Amino acid sequence: MAETVLELDDLTVRFHLRRGDLTAVDGASFSIERGQTFGLVGESGSGKSVTAKAIMRLIPAPPGEIPRGRVLFEGSNILDKSDAEMRALRGRRIAMVFQEPMSALNPVFTVCDQISDALRTNLGLSKKEARERVVELLSLVGIPSPQKRLDSYVHEFSGGMRQRVMLAMALSCNPNFLIADEPTTALDVTIQATILELITGMIERLGMSLLFITHNLGVVAHACDRVGVMYASHIVELGDKREIFARPQHPYTVGLLNSIPRLDGQAKYLTPIAGSVCNMMDPPTGCKFHPRCSHAMDVCRREIPRLKEIAPGHLAACHLHDRGTA
Numbered sequence: 001m002a003e004t005v006l007e008l009d010d011l012t013v014r015f016h017l018r019r020g021d022l023t024a025v026d027g028a029s030f031s032i033e034r035g036q037t038f039g040l041v042g043e044s045g046s047g048k049s050v051t052a053k054a055i056m057r058l059i060p061a062p063p064g065e066i067p068r069g070r071v072l073f074e075g076s077n078i079l080d081k082s083d084a085e086m087r088a089l090r091g092r093r094i095a096m097v098f099q100e101p102m103s104a105l106n107p108v109f110t111v112c113d114q115i116s117d118a119l120r121t122n123l124g125l126s127k128k129e130a131r132e133r134v135v136e137l138l139s140l141v142g143i144p145s146p147q148k149r150l151d152s153y154v155h156e157f158s159g160g161m162r163q164r165v166m167l168a169m170a171l172s173c174n175p176n177f178l179i180a181d182e183p184t185t186a187l188d189v190t191i192q193a194t195i196l197e198l199i200t201g202m203i204e205r206l207g208m209s210l211l212f213i214t215h216n217l218g219v220v221a222h223a224c225d226r227v228g229v230m231y232a233s234h235i236v237e238l239g240d241k242r243e244i245f246a247r248p249q250h251p252y253t254v255g256l257l258n259s260i261p262r263l264d265g266q267a268k269y270l271t272p273i274a275g276s277v278c279n280m281m282d283p284p285t286g287c288k289f290h291p292r293c294s295h296a297m298d299v300c301r302r303e304i305p306r307l308k309e310i311a312p313g314h315l316a317a318c319h320l321h322d323r324g325t326a
């Protein structure tokens, strides 16, 4: 039987702001098996990064609060752990590649210093051993002539190379779970593809699990086993990648699929989803997607649809399925 590495159960994250309360993640539940790549997809502001930060226990409180839910990592709830237990887990068991490499890399340290710092504290390596391990890691992530780049500063690297440095740092202490939060948005498409291939290749070789966060469903097409689609703080669809692509069940997923730019060079019209993401400070009643949905019914304005199983392992939160109208 597959072994569950991470299980989110009704995870809810709220921010108490001066302007009012904002629920960034509302009742998210999904799980990731060992060796699996899970793609979390959704437009900007849907709650993807907040989900990732909650897993890493990096939600600032205040203003953040986790009023409900559990984050089970290898069977124990991360939300119950002490700060010391979390420090031992972060980096060593779970690591994260952040959306913005420059926010996680320190400009005043050389690449070798940044990466060896973690190696020396977490794994107790000597300065010399750490340096050797950094060379290994840099070559693992495909940085050419790592010996020569070791004493460079981060600003001397291009965007794509910075991502590789981030990845080397994330992998330095052999975590078995990696979260990659849109490691690709700021980069051009070819670099995106290469980095993603690099990550997934490594995941497979090292037997790790991956939570990959992106707003491009097309990126997920190549890399992920399972996909979760997030819209305005809710997981609206969940299923195996093939199912999601072949038989999308939520109108939002259908919209995302229609707006994927084609990479095969064929001229195709892209159909962006009409309207824009709701204001999270004042979200619509009922299904958060109803103002943009061409199938919206009365019930969609009144009731929040629950995730329910439509086919084995394939879940969607849409009232069309309650009425047997889909």
Ligand SMILES: Nc1ncnc2c1ncn2[C@@H]1O[C@H](COP(=O)(O)OP(=O)(O)OP(=O)(O)O)[C@@H](O)[C@H]1O
Pocket (backbone or CB within 6 Å): 015, 017, 022, 024, 042, 043, 044, 045, 046, 047, 048, 049, 050, 051, 060, 063, 099, 215, 280
């Ligand atoms: N520290 C914070 N304080 C207040 N609000 C926050 C904080 N972090 C996130 N939010 C809010 O939570 C919501 C979800 O944000 P999140 O960063 O998870 O979106 P996302 O899906 O990752 O989007 P993107 O694709 O742009 O990265 C947004 O409305 C955001 O403004």
Ligand code: NI
Pocket (backbone or CB within 6 Å): 048, 049, 050, 099, 181, 182
């Ligand atoms: Ni984000």
